[in-house]
Structures are given as C-alpha cells and as structure tokens.
Amino acid sequence: MTAALAAGTTSAQALALGALPIAAALCASAVPLARGRLDRLATPAAICATLSLATAFGYPATGVRTAPAWKLAEAALLLVLLAAVVRWSPWREARIVAPLTAVATAAWPFPLVDGPFLERTGAAAFWLLPAVAAAAAGAYPRRVELRRRAAVTEARRAQRLQLSRDLHDFVAHDISGIVVQAQAARFVAATDPAQAVLALERIEKAGLNALESMDRTVEMLHGPARSPAAALPGLDHLPSLVDEFTAAGGIDAELRLPPETAEALSREAGAAAYRIVVEALTNVRRHAPAATLVRITLTPTPASVELQVSNDAPGTPRVPLPRRRATRGGLGLPALTEHAEALGGTLTAGPHGAGGWRLTATLPRTTAPASAPAPVPAHAQEPQQ
Template sequence: MWESTGPAVLALGALPTFAATGTVVWAVARPRAAIRQRLGRLARPTAVCAALSLVTSFALPEPGHGSGWKLAETAVLLLLLAVVTRWSPPRELTAALPPAVLAVALWPLPLAGGGSFLESVGIAAFWLLPAAAAVAAGAHLRRQDLRRRSAVAEARSAQRLQLSRDLHDFVAHDISGIVVQAQAARFVAATDPSQAVLALERIEKAGLSALAAMDRTVQMLHGPEAPGTEPLPGLSQLPVLLEDFGAAGTTEAQLDLPPLVTEVLSREAGSAAYRIVVEALTNIRRHAPDASRATVTFTPTATSVEIRVTNDRGARPAPARRRVSRGGLGLPALTEHAQALGGTLSAGPHGEGGWQLTAVLPATSPKETP
C-alpha cells in the first residue's frame, strides 16, 4: 500500500521543510521597518514547524524517504532557533525552544534503524551541538542588544542629570538674583528712580547670564563638538560672581582666592569649585537674605584646596511650599561630584547663628617655572 503512495510519503516528509522555509520568507519578505516586529512573532510558527518535523520523523512508514528534505529542514530549524532566541519575548521563547531543539536532535533516530540505546543517545547528543550553537548565537546577540540599550539608557539618564544640574546651579542662581533686584526696585522706584534703573540693569545682566547658561546647556545636548559651545565657568569667573552677588542685595561678599589655587586645581575641579560657590551663595540669598556678610575663602595645602563659604547669620527656615531638593540637584549632587573627584563637602551651623559650607578638592602638582 505504501509503495503505491511513495509520492505522498515524500510530500509529507517535505511538508515541515516547506513550512519552516515559508515561515522565514514570511518574516523577511516585508518592508525593513516591519521585519523586526515579525521576527519577534516567530516563536509560535517555529513551534508548529518543530511539531510537524517530529511527527513526520517518527510517523512516516519508510524513514529513508525524504532524508534530503530532513537535512534542509534541520538547517532551516537551526536558523529559526537562532532568530527566535534573539527576538522572541521570553514567555513565547520558552514554549518554542524545547520542540525545536528536540526536532533537531531526534530527526536522525528513525534512520538509525534498530540501533542500541547508547547509539541513539550518542546520535541525539551529537545533533544537540548545532542546536545549542544556534541558541547560543541568538542569546549572544540578544545580550549584546540588551547591553547596548542599557548603555543608551544610562547615557540619556546622565545627560538629563547633567542638564538638571546646570539649570539648577546656574540658571536658578541668576533667577534668584533677578527676584531680589525686582523686589528692591519695587521699593525704591518711588523714592529713588536712579536706584531702580540700576536694579533694572542688574536684572538685565542676570537675565542674559541665565539665557547664556540655558544656551550652553542646550548646546551640550547636541554633543561636545557642537559649534559655539562655551566651556563651563571656572575660578576666573569668581570675582565677577561675588561682585554681582554683593550688588544684588544687602549682603557684603568677600573673596579670598590666592593665585596658587588656579595653578593646583584642574579644570574639572575648578568648575566644581565654581558650582559649589554658586550653590552656597544661592542658598544664602534664599534662606538668609538678611545676612550682612558672606565670605568665600580658598586655602591651598600640599595635597588639596579647602573652600569655605560662610555667612554671619543662620539660614531662615525654608517656606513650607518649597520643595526639598532630591537626587541630582543642590548640595547632594555637589557632594557626590566632590566625592567623585576625590574630595569632600559638608555644610552646617557656624558661629552664632551663621552657616558654613566646607569643601575639600584634591590638588594637582603646580607647574614648574623654567
């Protein structure tokens, strides 16, 4: 009976091959944008093809028929194994892998005839090797993609954090000065218009400074080689910073910056020192606007530079509506930055109701003069 239906047997033997090949063609014969989505939906078709392969391997009456198709079918199943391991969701992957691996490992057993159990185990173990290699290749590509996605996510998070720090450290400082000047101008406008004009000039200067900080931050998002990108402020801008701070309110600001400091602090440490002073002055303006004096002192030592910012009147309690700074902003972020550079930062009460911020940054060897 089966001799007269030889073509039918061959057709049944070739059915899994055509099914597996059709699955691959269905996945890739689409616009490029849709290929990745279809590759992620191959788990169920792969499981169906594997089931057909197992059925035809053990149900056909003459195992020798269609062995050529079986080799081609195994090659396509190995390709599907790699693709499914790379692209399929974990839940669907766990359902597709076992039948596909079994189909690859067990297809030669009917051809072995009445071999012993050990021979059958050896054959199955041998064909497990290409199946394991296909799964390993797909898993490797999947792991590489996960690492790449994780690296991109970390880079974006670091960029957003740097953006928030720049906006907090620089823009918030300038806006605080604008608020102070606007309040002063409102009170003196009626009695001394000339002072109001000066206050408006300082408001304009602070506004331009805030816009420059925002432009620098936006340019940073375009990459380090963006045209027109300016370096972050450093120690050389501290005198102007203290002058503007003193002019913006009633607090007298003093700066003690020995020339040696600029030689022993790296550019990154100098930028961090500028940020620390900006944050300290901003906190004085917000929480101790009635302080009569603020002092910024740099003290170089053999291995470090100590920065002290003090005011002679304690910080007033923050308003209830003020949001407490969280990770990435203010003193916590500056403390992490200082520690990353190998230094320290702390703040607390000082003297009779005053406040003091102390930071220590590591120093590099000063340049030797010829």
C-alpha cells in the first residue's frame, strides 16, 4: 500500500514537472498572441527553456524523472518558439534567448538516456540539428525582410539625392540669374527705365524656367512615366542657355557646338552635358562674378566628345554683387563626376591660366565619326580599255 502510494506520488510529480514548462510558456504567450505581437515571444521562450533545463537536470536532486513524452512535447514547443524568436524578436533579445532555447532543445534527452556520458552527448548533439533548422527557418525570412528594407531605404536615398541634384543644378542656376537681373534692375532703374523693364522680363523668364524645373522634378518623383534622360534638356538647349546667361549681364559666354556633336552623343549623355554646362555657369556666376568671359567648347573625337567650360581671370564686375554668406561646397561637381564616370567618361576641374578656372569632361560617343571611303587597291581596279 505504501509502495503504491509512493509510486502514485512520484507519477504525479513527474506529470507536474513535465507539464510545468509547457503550461508556463503557453500562459506567457497568451497575451502577445492575442495582441498579434509576435515580437514579444522572447520572454515565453526564455521561461520555457529555463524550466525545461531545470526539470531535465534536476533529476539527481529530486529523484523524479519526467516522462519522455512530455520532454518531446517541450522540444517541439521550443523549436516553434525558437523559430518565432529568430524571425520577429528584436536582435538584442534574440541573440540571448535563441542560444538558450537551442541548448534546452538539444539537452532534453541528456538525462533520459541510460548510458555513458559520450552516448548522452551524442544524443544531445543530434537534437541540435532540429534547433539549427528552426533557427534557419526563422532567420531566412528575417534576412529577406532586412534586405527589402535596405533596398527601399537605398531607393529613397537615391530619390532624395536625385531631387537635391536637380534642384541644385537647375533651380539654383535660374535663381542666381534672377538675383543678378534684380541687382542690375536696381542699379539702372533710376537712369535707364527701359533696361530695368528688360531685366524684369528676364527675371520673369528665369522664374518660369525655375518653375518648369521644379515641375519636372515633381513629375519624376510621381512615377517612371518617362526616363530621367528624356525629361531633361539636352544639347539642343545649350544655345538658348548660353544666350540667357549672356543676356543676364555681367559675364559674356561663347558656345562652340559643331553640328555633328548632337549625333555623336546619346540622349542620356547629351542631358549629362547640358547639366554639366548648367553647373559650370552657375559656379561662375556664384564664385567668379568678376569674370568677363566664359568659353564653352564641345569637340568630337574618334572615341568621345570633350566638353570644356573655362572662364578668364576675374576682372572688375559690371554689377557689384553683395557678399554671400560662407557655405559648404555644393553637391554639383562631385555628383556630376560620378554621373560622368557612370556613363564611361571623366570630369575634372581646376585652375586655368592666370586666375581662371576650367572644367573638362569627356563623354563616350555612341556613333563612330564619319570617315572618308577607303581607297580602292590598284590590283582591284578595272583595266582601262
């Protein structure tokens, strides 16, 4: 009778110890699962793993051995929690709870195997394989999600950079022209009202150009209806750009554009050339307002088209400009250098002559230069009658 009672008590204790980790984990998981917070399963996993290790290795002290069926159920629950923790939990929690859960999953057969230590260790090592598989099952979708987020972040960054470059290259050019025209109109308004009216007309045109540039940028942000190169002006807009720059006063500009240049460059390369000229003229207007002449030359070569924009040494400005607040270097030249290199070309800038500045860019041509027909060999010519 006493032996039967002791056996019943031992069975009840074994049942309680076997159900304790599972019950505790399910209770701790109830609230996060009800709220859909799968990122809060690290705590239930840690509780289940800790209790599983305690019941597994507490046999020598308690004398109560948990039934293998309960330990197998614990292992299954631990594998599910391990995959969930690796998939959704914050990394600072997952890097602590995931190894603990994996150890608990692998260690559950250790006290149940009746054999030498090496045999028990082998059984535990075997159960590391399901733990590794569960961790991999949770890590793969997490890595895919992280890569997706990184791609979205990089796309947004590229979009912001494109927006800032467009605003810097085009809007800043038009705004600098507006400032120069406004200053000229202020100085000639009292003595020559007709010139002031012309300056106001040029201010209006520059403002419309700035609005057009902003509309083009917004259109590019709304969707890929057109390619960026197709939306931007190209080589055919260079003459009007140079005329507007010269009409703004203060600095004269000369353009040398051979007719075959437009056929030698692709649409994207032509848009890049236009952007480079805009940036160069803007820099001359902002940083060398005392220059008197800017030369813009495009020279086709057998393999590329060379673009040079140079200004002479500063002289006496026709219209005195106010001193500008010191600012950091703009994004223009570094961004244009990257753009030219992406197209397979180069871009350099530096001092030129006695105090001047020169920008040189090479853009690969898409069409071979026209060449004279090859002479017919003498032995291939028809004999004269």
